[in-house]
Amino acid sequence: MDFSFTVWIPLLPLILFVFLGLTSGSIRPKISGYIGTAGMTITTLMSYFVAYQYFFNRPAGSETFEKIIAFNTVWLNLTEKLQINLGVLLDPISVMMLVVITTVSLMVHIYSIGYMNGEKGYSRFFSFLSLFSFSMLGLVVATNIFQMYICWELVGVSSYLLISFYYERPTAVAAGKKAFIVTRFADLGFLIGILLLSFVSGTFDFVSLTDPQGALITQGSSLTFMGLSVMTWALVLIFMGGAGKSAMFPLHIWLPDAMEGPTPVSALIHAATMVVAGVYLVARLFPLYVFAAPDALTIVGYVGGITSLFAAVIACTQNDIKRVLAFSTMSQIGYMMLALGVSGYGDHHGLGFMASMFHLFTHAMFKALLFLAAGAIIHAVHSNFMTEMGGLRKYLPITHITFLIACLTIAGIPPFSGFFSKDEILTAAWEHDKFLFFIEYAVAGLTAFYMFRLYFNVFWGKDRHYHHTPHESPLVMTGPLMFLAAASMFTGFIPFSSLVTSDSKPFESHIEWMIAIPSILIGVIGILVAMWFYKKENGISEKMAGGLKHLYKWSYNKFYMDEVYLFVTKKIIFNNISRPAAWFDRHVVDGTMNGIASVTNRTSSGIKGFQSGQLQKYGFVFVSGVIILVFTFIYIWFN
């Protein structure tokens, strides 16, 4: 099977971006929306075709899913060995990601036609969406780590552009800036990691980097730095990049703010696709992590675990529905990281890897659904705050049902997809690290609680009086909701273990009921507590908040992480480094230069004294000079 046409999967959105960007303003906004969506549809269909061909139409007799380089071209030669290629690498995870990205992207495109209707910058929005789709698709099909870095940066920029989409709102501008700078900081780690890795290995290429029999893995790295091998350092730094993009603690602060962007953007970028890039990165380099730097992998697991708990606690107290979802996203990505952290390589050892990818897949569907539904709610109510909502189930029936499905999915209730993927993660965690396992149980309960807190607050509770009666969104918006709801319900039955595995070889996996049943119970308890608290307006929640006053306050303020960062950046870096640097330059460096100049000036004005223009002074100097010279010549020189 010739896959070389796959190069058009990322290229088509790029062409759309350029086209929409250049024609923005000269064609009717509506048309540009349709063009963008049509292009995305073609891309999606191509991705589905590739996935079908790759997974279900593989050459007879082959046990494993081979890595296929469908396309590769030299972009830049760096050294004799190192070169940056642009190409398309197809293997199970990249093909899976193609499906995820194109699906969600298409749904968001369709949804946006309705949601963004009448907004200023409609065509700009679609061109940015295309730019993002291009970069994200380019990222997942990257054949080498540098291509990934390139797309990684592009993804960051499109995220920036889309967060600051409402550029006249100062909060949106600040949020975009924050997102970009925080991820940029993380990317610095990524870059240094790449430099280290390429220095040790002499290649950027994924195929040779992740070859389990490759020289790099079998020999390991003998170089060490501060007690850890250079490989460990490199991989930890690369993970730092991933953690930034995936909003892992403590680089998560940008994600809640990023909700300033339009809601479809949050669904696409900050829920389903871009934020899982970090997970994808670790998965992409997984053999390296497992064999060359198990310490790094442990770090990955623990960072994931801590983040998932941390974010879940915060999510319980937030009132902005998009922020609740944002923290929920963090928590779920923490899950995926954790799953990678507790995974081994090959067969059943690679369960965590498979589970992580599985969860990535299902999470993309249900989280996109949650965001799009939240968008529909905001669209109807014109507010982000759940305190201003209630009783919406009567007005928004379709949104209500789809939202409920998504909540059940994320809470891990069978037979929805979230149950299956989460169960695999728990199983993997149980087999590797009991501590993380129990954290995950706690997080599962919290997840169910905060999601249903949201659900009951919005759709049940007190019926409020709205300025104008909320009404259900048009079909272009509800359609994607229904599609994604269906996906959330049924994708759990996809036999992931025979498709996407750590060593590309299928293996058998089944549900561990001993682990699943308690997890279901915890989920149900969470739901029931939320129901008890929030279904009717009864003040229990306020009492609870009063009882746990400090915890509540800390959680409500997101554990003051923003303030810590603000302190570090504003007080320390801005005031104590940058201001002195500017001062130093103005006064010391420039002052020295000016000082030299003024010394010269003074010297010259001293010399100028001789040059008074007064003949008599000249005469005096001349005559005395002659006398001294004559004296010197006659009595000193010749004697």
Add this chain to the structure above:
Amino acid sequence: MTAVIPLHYFLIVSTLMFFIGIYGFLTRKNLITILMSVELILNSVNINFVAFNRYLFPGELQGHFFTLFIIAVAAAEAAVAIAIIISVYRRFTNIDVERVDTMKH
């Protein structure tokens, strides 16, 4: 009749006159007195020429003629200098060298 006076007596007189002239040249402020100092200097040189001619090359007249010419040049110089001084005086209403400094700026 002059044989009894050695050459260097003349030279010493002319030297002293020369340096007195220079002293005047350096210290006086009035343009006319500076001009007078210059005349002194010229005179001292003349004495030298004449004395050398008489003592060392009595058969020839180079020093003599040189002195003659110097006197002529001095006359021309004095005429021009005084013309300049007068025009300066008209322009600045004084002839103090330290105050005539328009060219400096």
Add this chain to the structure above:
Amino acid sequence: MTISEIIFYLFSATIIFFSILTVTSRRILRAAVYLLFVLVSTAGLYFMLNYHFLAAVQLTLYAGGIVVLIIFSILLTSHISQKFEPVGIKKQIFSAIAMAAGAILSIMVILNYGFNSLITVADNPTMNTIGYGLLNYGKNGYALPFEVISILLLAAMFASIVIAKKDKKTN
């Protein structure tokens, strides 16, 4: 001490004494008169050296011409009784030191050299000799300098007229 020696010392003393007075006097007209004495004494020295023509020229041109010119210009530019403001003492001292040093240096050189100061012939060049010398263009002839001087004098005459002429525009 012969009479010529006495005369010589007299002239020398006059020259040096009045020179000093010329450059230090604070009354300009007096300074000019002192200068006249110096120039006349110099002419006396020329007489002593038997250059009578030169002495005559010195007397007529210098003492008669230039000094008168100077006095005229003094009368044109200053009041007769005008006294100069005293010169800066620093300037005087420094100049005096430098000049004294210079004079001493020169005199030492002169004394150390030991000139051969024997005079055998002490004849006075006649006007004839001088006239031939000035118009002769062969050996020992000074026709060219003579012509040059003539032109110079002419030029100086023009120049002084042009320079000293009143500028019509400014007035």
Add this chain to the structure above:
Amino acid sequence: MDFLTWFVIVPSLTVIGIVFTKNMKQTRLAAALGMSVQLILAICLVFMYLAERRAGNTAEMLFMHTHSWFSSFNITYSIGVDGISVAMIMLTAVIVFTGIFASWMVDFLSREFFISLILLSTGVFGFFISIDLFTMFLFYEVAVIPMYLLIGIWGSGPKEYSAMKLTIMLMGGSALLLVGLLGIYFNSNAGGGALTFNILDISKVNIPIEAQRFFFPMTFIGFGILGALFPFHTWSPDGHASAPTAVSMLHAGVLMKLGGYGAFRVAMFLMPEAAHEMAWIFLLLTGFSVVYGAFGAIFQKDLKYINAYSSVSHCGLVLFAILMMNKTALNGAVIQMVSHGLMTALFFALIGMIYGRTHTRMINEMGGLMKVIPFLGVCYVIAGLASLGLPGLSGFVAEMTIFVGAFQHADSFHRILTIAAASSIVITAVYILRVVGILLLGPVKNDHFLTFTDAKWYEKVSTGVLIATIAGIGLAPLWLSDMINDSLNPVIIQLSQVILP
């Protein structure tokens, strides 16, 4: 007439042509015409060069031509180009061309303005084609002098001060440089031949190490002052802030590149032993200035100052990469020169256009400009993104080549410095986004801004050409990189022949 000399003749003819123009319209038309011809020449040169290389011509310099013009000192007018000079000539042609359009509306003494501007570019072109040290220095001076007039007469703010400061510091650099060049000249007979100024001939000679120790720092600092080497960079903020738009463009875009180019072509190429010995001092200085310039930029309030400090940071990276002395880093240095030239020119062009409308450069007096002048706003964002190293634009290619190249160095001192220098990409992002956020985004700060008109056609030409070039290099860097790579071999051989103690 050989081909390269046209690069000097065309601007000279343009200058002569401008002298005979009667009014501003004719003047700028003549200038635009001349520089278009120059741009076409430059494009032709690129293709001719590539064709020649493809045909298998492996000479060190192509299109060589030598004409002796001062034979008693063996000074010749020797010209020739390799891939690096071709890249620089292309850069210069683009920037001068766009600079003409950016100063389309100069109405005060416009004839004299364009004459000085083009005279300056003549010097730059001459510098890049010369391979004779003396001729090179001559053209260098030709380029520096008009700068004084351009800033002093057409500048803004404390222009006399800035012009004086800039000229004096650059002249100080030239003085050092002259000593350095003469030092090289008087040691160029070490191999037994005659004294020569020709770079290619000198490169075959081993200048005695004692002489190198003395003359290398002189030459390097002499060129480094022009390349904003810390701590000799302070002319740059003041000079740029006071200079008129096109001059800032040309100065930051091209003239500062003379420094990098010269440091590379003369100091490193001719005195490799001393370069190896002393690299660490300059590495520390440049590595420091990369980070320091970026930090300095965060705190500035004047758009031009921000950009000037950013130039300090980026040009520091050029010298930093040159001192790494391996092929990849050197390649990156050249690409960075091209890239920085283009994007800083774009920045200054845009700042000039914005200033022309708002009459202020203080960022806190502006805000929300994206709404009123979207074209310029978008261009500014693109310039900013290029500056912070967004893939697809030229800055990324340059920075990554430098970092990867520098990191391949075997010595861990160099690698740690590389990491430190790499951290500037974060700081760059901070100040760029800060400016973009305050200047362009947010609500419109002043109702007066609503009366602004968006870019005129000549402004669009100016920015459009620059953006197209930036994106062109960013999207397809391979041809540029390969073109430079081939030409680096002599330098690499020269540097690797050094026997390290």
